[in-house]
Amino acid sequence: MSELYPVCRVISSGVGLSIQDSGRPGWRRFGLPASGAMDAYSMVWANRLVGNSDWSPVLEFAFQGVKLEFLADSWIACCGARTEGDLDPWSGRFVEQGEILSFRRCVGGVFTYLAISGGWASDLWFGSCSANPRARIGGLIKVEDILYSQRKPNVGLFPGVSKRVVLKESKRDYCNDVMIRIFRGPQYEFFNREQVGEFVSKEWRVSSRSDRTGYRLEGGTLYTDKTISSEPTLPGSVQVTPSGQPIVTLNDGPTVGGYPKIAFVHPGDLSWLVQTSPNQNMRFQWVD
Amino acid sequence: MDLSCEEKFQLKAYGPLAWLVSVGLQSSGGDWLYRLARAADENPPERLQECVLGFDTFLLVFREEVSQEFVEEWLLKIEWGVDEVSGDSRLIEFPVTYGGADLEALAEAKEMLVEEVVRRHSDAEYRVRLLGFSPGFPYLDGLDEALCMARKDIPVPRIEAGAVAIGGSHAGIYSIASPGGWHVLGRTSSALFDPEFGRGETGKWKDAFALKPGDRVRFLPV
Structure with a gap:
């Protein structure tokens, strides 16, 4: 890796x-999941706000509590959940050396x-920066870590501009209840009509026992007496x-699984699904 | 092998970008899976992103939507080859220190001496059916039927990397520390997954995984 620029310290x-x-x-x-940003839509927009390519490495965190001290003048942007703090979501701005963002x-x-x-600097494993601590690939960022950028973080960008925002029609408000489109899963026919109907008529909530490997849904139970042997499993699969x-x-979930899959989330709605917090409701809608 | 597409392959859509191939009841062993994987490596269909082996299913993931006919055409074109895949498969040996947390309980449940369990486990030659669950975790065919034992209902919160274990009718080796429901008989010091290989030249990335589907495996008591 070429010269790196210290950008901030994690408080x-x-x-x-x-x-x-x-x-x-x-x-x-080989059993290794792809990992990557849970909400690719927000990652792409954050990168665009600071003039990066869509897939440049980003920092991802859940909920709140991150506090960073800037060691260099930088252009930085934030997209995703609605957070209250020193940088408005769906916007980017110039941050001065010494400033603290919370x-x-x-x-x-x-x-x-x-x-x-x-772009944030990081080692590459199998061609990607994405951390997967469980697989000992990268790790979670800790207090006092120094984070680096691949290039000087303030060069030649947007002279005279102090702030950039994502256009209203591209912004997403992840505060509301969501309707998620689903395809039939490979074992759709294991479930009778009642079960299939239950799944789309109920309101579901994400259990607090959820993480980057998978979201557990609460709000009802589905039933089938049929079983399968271990089968490849893709992100977005609804297993019972x-x-x-x-x-x-x-994204970090197991690559094979033995539970029947009733449905598969429309790839265009996966970012909405992962942004649904445990106190929001989720409903499903068949598209086929 | 004389699999023909119309008769024996079944295709199922798995979301808009992937197709799941199975051969139904005729399947025995993993040979057709290894052959299909080799065909996908040597002569992949256009727009293929990756393929994944299941126990008796094979998943083709594409970068863009493709039709069922497109996948069927590719399956028909495959040259299955006459050589037995097993003929060119590697044999990999794992030294095992027996005495794992569940060894005695398993012996008791099977009404066997611990030595008998160890003998049966280390006498068998296994074959990697697939890698999955964790990076590099092998599902091994070939377990002595007398040792088969259903997984625990409640998984243990942490099983260390290198744990040699039995789950249902399979043997396996935990490749990274993780929760797990298999019965641990012992441990091996050989690494199943070393992510450091993934940092080097692209040509070395596959060396991060000690095993691949089709490999033969033996356990050597130490």
């Missing part, structure tokens, strides 16, 4: 602070993405456990 690391990018597809057959309170949504002009709880497999 408080909050929840799940890590570097993510578009992930490492192609290794599922993300104090999350009032809707789950994940926030921070992009720095020049023997206890009847649906689990949506996500």
Whole structure:
């Protein structure tokens, strides 16, 4: 890696602070999930606000509590959950050396993405920066860590401009209840008409026992007496456990699984799903 | 092998970008899976992003939507080859220190001496059916039927990397520390997954994984 620029010091690391990018597809057959930003839509917009390529590495964290002290003048942007703090979501601005940015309170949504002009620097594993601590790939960022950018973080950007915002029609408000489009899963026919109807008529909530591997849904139980042998599992699959709880497999989730899959989340709605916090409601709608 | 597409392959959509291939009841062993994986490596269909082996299913993931006919055409074109895949598969040996947390309980449940469990486990030659669950975790075919034992209902919160274990009719080796419901018989010092290889030249990335589907495996008591 060429010369790196120290950008900030971590005063408080909050929840799940890590570097993510578009992930490492192609290794599922070895048991290694792709990882990558949970909400790719917000990652892309954060990068665009600071003039990066869409897939530059970003910082991802859940909810709140992250506090950073800037060691250099930088252009930085934030997209994703609705947080109250020193940088408004869906905007980017110039931050001066010595400034402290705090993300104090999350009032809707789950994940926030921070992009720095020049892109955050990180080692690559299998061609991607995305941390997957469980697999000993990268790790969570800790208090007192220094974060670096790949290029000088303030060069030649937007002279005379103090702030940039995402256009209203592209902004997303992750505070509201959501309707998620789903396809039939590979074991859709294991579930009778009543079960299939239950799934789309109920309101579901994300259990607090959820993480980057998967979201457990609360609000009802589904039932089938049929079983399968272990089968490849993709992010977005809605698996039904023997206890009847649906689990949506996500970016760091296992690559094979033996639970029947009733549905598969429309890829265009996956970012809405991962941004649904435990106190928001989620409904599903068949598209086929 | 004489699999023909119309008769034996079944295709199921798995979301808009992936197709799941199965061969239904005719399947026995993993040979057709290894052959399909080799075909996908050597002569992949256009727009293929990756393929994933299941126990008796094979998943093709594409970068863009493709039709069922497109996948069927590719399956029909595959040259299955006449050589037995097993003929060129590697044999990998794992030294094992027996005495794992569940060894005695398993012996008791099977009404066997611990030595008998160890003998049966280390006498068998295994075959990697697939890698999954965790990076590099092998599901091994070939477990002595007398040792088969359903997974624990409640998984243990942490099983260390290198744990040699039994789950249902499979043997396996935990590749990273993780929760797990398999019965641990012992441990091996050999690494199943070393992410450091993923940092080097692209040509070395596959060396991060000690095993691949089709490999033969033996356990050597130490």
